[in-house]
Amino acid sequence: MSKRSRTNLRKRNVSLKKKPTLDWQERRRRQISDALSKKDISQLRRLATSGHGLINDGLRRLCWPLLLHFEHYELHYKVNLQEVHNDERQVLLDVERSFVYFPKGLNHVQRKQKQSELNDVIVGVLRRHPKLSYYQGFHDICSCLLLVLGKKDAIKAGENIAITDAMLDSLDPILKQLNLLNTLIRLEDLEIANFLEESNILPYFCLSWVITWCSHDIHDYSKVIRLFDFFIASDPLITIYLSAMVIMNRRNELLTLERDNATIHTFLSKFPQHIDINELIQETIQLYRKHPPRKLQKASNEELDEKSCVNLYEKHWLELKADYSVVDEILSLPPSVRKPDKKLKKSNPFNKLNNKQTILTSVTVIAFILITSNWLMKNLPERNLLSFH
Template sequence: MARQSQNSYRKKRSASQAAGGTLRQRRPKPKDVLEKEKRIRLLDEAIISGDIEALRKLSVTGPDNNIPHKDEDQVRLDVIRSFTHLATDTNSRQSVKRQKQDELFHVIMDVLKRHPKLAYYQGFHDVCTCLMTVLGKEAAISAAESMAMFFFRDCMLDNLEPVLDQLSLMTALLRLEDPEVQEFLDRSDTLPFFPLSWVITWCSHDLQDFDKIARIYDFLLCFNPLMSVYLTAAVIMSRREELFKVECDNAMVHTFLAKFPQNVDLERIISRAHELYMTYPPEALQNRAASWLDENSCVNTFNKPGTRLYDDNDEKVPSTLVDYGPIDELLGRPRVKKRKESSALSKYPPSALHLYRRNMIAMAAFSAASMGTAALLLLNSALFREWLNNTGLR
């Protein structure tokens, strides 16, 4: 495992330098400093909002500030379902599994408590499990924080719309590069939301081969967060011949495409995704699609001064520590798009939306049995619940 971790680090280091810079480093703050900063922040928020009850609680809890996080219960439920590959046939094995689950819980909660404007989503535990497997608990805490702030921030807001907007750009990619595939999806009224779990877990929930998962992480860590969408488009195009043999029916096509192919030629897919990325960079793709993500999206801030993960090539000083302050400020700002648009779900033809309104509950239930994360996350999404309410399905 140590060799795997070293190899993974070397790949990320060399690839990141080739992609445009050196990976910035971060030194975690001492626990007492974090607790003090958090207490001050909570006091400020309570004073500004006039929340007398919150001020009362803070006066009782004292400087330790041991207040449960709003997502703590959900995190515990998901952690219990983690590390299922560890056998439980002996007491020692059960003890190891419980220890790993406890460590995973603390990795996730550490990130959420450092950045209270982030919301947990079902699938982030899969990401943190991968980090723990390669890096161990302590290093995983730092890595998970960077992943949350730089790569998965759009998933950790109050609803799913930013992620659905990202997936909508996949339609534009397919239309540009393989119009026959997109035409088939259009005829079957298939919306581009079937690979949701691929994007929010970087395929770690869908692939069984951990070597492939680690390879995907090494690749995606080196580029803009939207690269996961380019990867998804590459996977779909690689299956075009199989896809055309599927009955052109909404439910049949959705079910076929939602299953990530276990025998995928990963190197070919990565090469194709990189080619797409270089041909249609994130900003250019948004312009070609006439569909823009929020200006504060992790996609659009990834390379901006103050909110970028990688240093400039011409920087002569050693890599600086990551300052998460600017991103925390972004999280507190309203979402603003280059051009005002309605939600991602309303961008598609009425016929496709009608089928999804009729079939989504059944498809989500089916998906929950086979892959879980995407279906559960959809059903827990405020945006999705509102959509169902508006259609009279709930």
């Protein structure tokens, strides 16, 4: 190659290097904008569950209404919104303990204004569905909805997110979801599963993660809101899969602990603050694909109710057939008539408990619920902050 040719080649290489490249944020913004313009919900789900999610709250304000199917929803479809819900007193107590850690920089007046709006959001949801049972922690979720969407749209989003197993008139449905965690871990990591079983650890240490979408346990708003992208665009059982991945990612630390129930429970109940959220999400998706909800229920001795939001996800949500009259009908069902899905037959559960273990589990669950309620009442002031998918 001649000297002149080499010089020209170097110039072309320099020119190529200097050519401006589209950074990942701009590429992602264009992808989101394109999906929004086409109302391509499948693509929005892919974007919300991959990479850095929906990037910023401005884009979330546009995307979440589509993902939650409320962009054309009219708020005042209920005739009487003046009737007070039974749980409004507890709502007010929780609201007064909100917005402590974020958003940052709120003065006293601004914080009181946000709390007033938050109360309106939660009460707005409950009065539209009087049969919903409020739980401490739902206000954490609604806090994030309010910060992203504003009050009016937060009520719409909160309504769709509220219609889950967590807000029925019994804790049993959500406890059944938590019990699936045991089977999931055993399917993936037998050593951890045996360690937890031998230490008499029940899965209720991650209850807060599941019912608040981690918004009560993670201090970093950017991580919390990234997880909201993921949860809003995913199966309602996805929080169980994420909880399993958090535990298995901590296996080295966990297995070095002394087999003391209190020590292990305390360790597990603290969500790791420095975890890579994007990496955690991708690992969770892989776990979900490997053991989808119906397969997981078949492998477990905990089959969820046929009317569970988990078992209705594909039929009613992905097909855009969510119907509030159906929702009200489901909420009206008493626990006594709720039955496991008939299509799911039990098959050699890993963790059948003998009578002694069953009694121990029942007593422990009751004690845990009482202790957790007391703990939340005392500690919620120090922390701020699902979905009928």
